[in-house]
Every structure is written in C-alpha cells, then in structure tokens.
Amino acid sequence: MGMTIAQKIIARASGNDTATPGEILWVDVDLAMMHDSSGPRRIWPALEELGVGVWDPTKIVVVSDHYVPAADIQAATILQTTRRFVEAFGITRFHEAQGIAHTLMIQQGYARPGMLYVGADSHSCTGGVMGCLAVGVGSTDMLGIVTTGRTWLRVPHTIRVEVSGRLPVGVTAKDLILTIIGDNGMDGGLYQVLEFVGTAIEALTIQERSVLTNMCAEIGAKSGIVPADQVTVAHLAELGIEVGQGPFSDPDATYSQTWTYDAAAIEPVVARPGKHDDVVAISKLGDARVSRAYIGSCTGAKYEDLAMAAEVLRGRQVASGVLLHVAPASRAALQQAMADGTAQALMEAGAHLLSTGCGACPGIGTGILAAGEVSISTTNRNARGRMGSPESSVYLGSPYSVAAAAVAGRIIDPRELIGVPA
C-alpha cells in the first residue's frame, strides 16, 4: 500500500520499509533546533547531571530569539547561558538576534526536503514548507534528542488539503489558513499532518506557503507539509544548496480526510479575540475598533509581510490613537525592506520599529498590551493574555488587514485601500 510523505520520512528515519499510522516508532533525527527559551537554560543542567555531551553538534541549530534584546537581568542571563552553551559544545549554527528560529530554518536553508527535523518549539512545524517532516517538542524531549540523536514518534494520519484556483488580490495565505482553522476547529487536525497541494499552493512563494505550515500548530496538527517542488528547489539553489523535488506521497497513499478549497472564494478574515478558530470574514465582522496594530512573529513579519503592509500604508498615516509596531522576523527581512523602500514607507506612515525576535507575540518582548487594549496582529495565537494583560484582546489577521486597521482605527476590508490612491 502507498505511503504519504510523512509516512515515507518516518519509515526511512526508523530504518523500516513502511510506517503505519498509529504505530510508535523510534527514529533517527536529521536536524534539531532549540532556542534561548526552550534550549540551553533547560537542557544544560540535565546534561551535566547525566554527565554526557551532545550527539552531533553539526546537526543542532541554536537560535536566541525569545529574549532578545534582554529587557532585564534574568533575560540577559538566559542569553549569556545560550552563548556559553554553543561555545562549550562546539555548535556553530548559532544565531543571536538575527531572526526568529522558524524564519531562519528556511532562510538559511537548514530545513531541506525529506528530512526529519525536530525543534523545541510548537511552531517548528513551519519547516514543513521545505518538504520535510518538521515536528515540535518540549525541552526534555530535546534533551533526549541532543544526547542520543533519537526520539519516538507516533506515525500520523495525513489530511490532504487541496486548494485550487488562485487567491484574489488582497487575500493572503494567512486568510486561507485562518479560514481552514475556522472551518475545522483548533483541534481539527489533532495528531495528524496536513499536506497542502493544488494549483493555489503551487502559485505561492515559500514565504507565503510557510504561513500555512506555521499555523498547523493552531489546528492541533503534528505538522504541515508542502511537497518540495520547483519553487522549493529554486529557493535552496539560491543558497547554493542542490536538491531534487520530492519526496511525494504515493498515488495510492491513504488520507484520513481530504479538505478542498477554491482559493478564489477566500476573502479577508480575522480570528476574534480569545480563540483563533473563531474566524469571521471582515465583511461580516461589524464595528471592531483597535488601539494597537502589531506586525511581527514567524507568521507575519517576513519580508513579504512587511511589503504587503507597506502597500497599504504608503502615502497614508496611522490613525490617531493607534500604535503600530513592526518587529521584523529577521534582520535579512529588514535589510531587504530597507533596500527597496518598504521600511521607509512603514516608518513614514508612523510605524514604530521594534527589534527582530519573537517580541510581543508570546507576551515576552516589548510592545505588550494593557488591560482593555485591543490589537490586531499578524501573529498566530490570541489565547487570553497571550500578548500581555489577560484583559487585553487580540484579533489575528493578514499584514494587509493589520495595516488597513492601523490606518482606519477599526478593522476594514484591506481591499478598500489596496490599489486605491492614498
């Protein structure tokens, strides 16, 4: 019987010919990632207690993105521990304040087709955009991986997400994935892998595709995968990395479900505060005022996200009473935005530039919310208190929608401003 991409990767990594959904297999990990919050500060003391080192420093990536720049002494100490750790164990793939881990795994070409990649963060699934099986775990799971190079996985069922047509102008991958999450609920993909296929997916850039795999965490999935095609191969070729297309699911592979979408029918949506599966078309939202707008995170502050926001903001001003914060997902994203005038357009519109990193998205960095404040954010989560006070509110939307709300002071369909002279 045929296998899906996820089954094929687990079969290969476990040394078996097949991998059947439901069975638990021990696998060899090809690539491991940890960050300043989940990594060295949690793992190093246990390594010392066990009296062992790491299995292969060349297969480990360490990124300081959660506590950069340090806002207090505790954060500074976490960053210092992280630096000392990579030095002590000879880990050279280390990035401090260069960007968010999930963005860097793609930008640097670390995640590659066919790999079994495990990261100590729930949004590690983002890496599946490169045609690999990218799985998130916690700190102690990562301890097991860095000491042995192995972990256990339950072989997942795969849901085939088939998206035909093309997304309309002003409608983004963020609107598509929020729509999918809204339709199926935040536990709609529990324990499973979402495989994204179809003409609408093929037409998307790597950055836009990565929004789909990133938010597989928000549907409970083990991961999301976009099969490695010519777009994937070209992205890696630009970095000097030669790979072929695939692996692909077999034609007779078994899927647990197939979800079909017509991209042309997707419209700008937001998730209402508190539940990221409470998704509504902006056209049906009613009056929703905001005092804060946030462009940040691994989901929503890549170069293309900044460019979308600039498309709306160019020649316009952020509304009085609204604060617009921009925290680029990587330094490379910011540099690209500076080179072509995107960053200037954001700043001239009144945006405040924050450091590269996870920032206010997990309620750790600068730009967090007070009680009663209402934000619209390009981020991926809006559980109560996520971005600050438990009494604050967060709508999730696309970079276009966040920029349009910053201008209007309330959530509007961004297509009212796109392509319309300011």
Add this chain to the structure above:
Amino acid sequence: MSTIDGKVWKFGDNIDTDVIVPGKYLVHDLPEIAKHVMEGIRPDFPQLVGPGDIVVGGTNFGTGSSREMAPRGIQAAGVIAVVARSFARIFYRNCINVGLAPVECGEADLIEEGQHISIDLAVGRVTLLDTGQELDAVALPDEIGAILGAGGMENYLAAKFSGATT
C-alpha cells in the same frame, strides 16, 4: 505508578498553555511559576489545588506553546495526573517527559469537579470512586510507559547511559 487516585479539578476544552502558564512567568523558577498556574482561567487555582489532585479537561488539553513549564507548573502545584478527552500532542509528550501521567479518556466529560477518581494507567481505566462507574481510557503504549514509569525522560536517560557504561 500503575494505579493512582485523587480529587478532581475540572476544566473545559482547548485549555491553552498560555492560560496554564502565561509567557510573562517563563523567566521565573518553578516554585514561582507554580503560584500562577491556570491564572488565566481560574486565578484562585494555585491556592485551592493540593498534593495528589488530578486535573480533568475536555478536548485538545494543553494546546498552544510547547513550554514544558505548563505540565511542570501543574505538577509543582501538586497535581499527579491530567485526564482529558484528547491532548495537544506536545503537552502530552511533555507530561510523559516530566513524569506527570497524561490519561486520554473519551468519556472524561462524565467526570465532575470535586469527585475522587482512580486511574489504572497500564489497563487504561478511570474509576469514579464515589459511584463505582468505570470509564475506558487509552492504556499507555509500552514505549511511552517505560519513560513515564522511570519518572520521566531524565531518569530514563540516566538509566540508559549508566547501563551503557557498565
């Protein structure tokens, strides 16, 4: 370790790790974090919960961030097991790794706040001690039971490495 029992604290569906341990506390140590568990949904929970208690939830328990301080925080507050209709997969793995029993029970909705329950982890059964009613649960697979049985991943690895050197 195979059978445990305790008093129930009941929560709903999709309990998020941002609610279990808000991100702002992650910079602190475990005893401090334990004083704030479930703060986002039930602020007085850290004062109410006691040693040997059991948390019961609905579907997708522990969804959201991979922060291991969520199960560690609950555990430090005294909780010995989490029963839910389904778990977010990273939270489930984190429970195993820190030695907190996660019990998948499709009938968890029948368990009420304040009840006393016992759990047979090896067989996969939850018993409501007040009424004697038995609910089916998922027995822990051997591969996972070995890690939980060792008291978590650190002990499991310690045994593995000491075994390798003798």
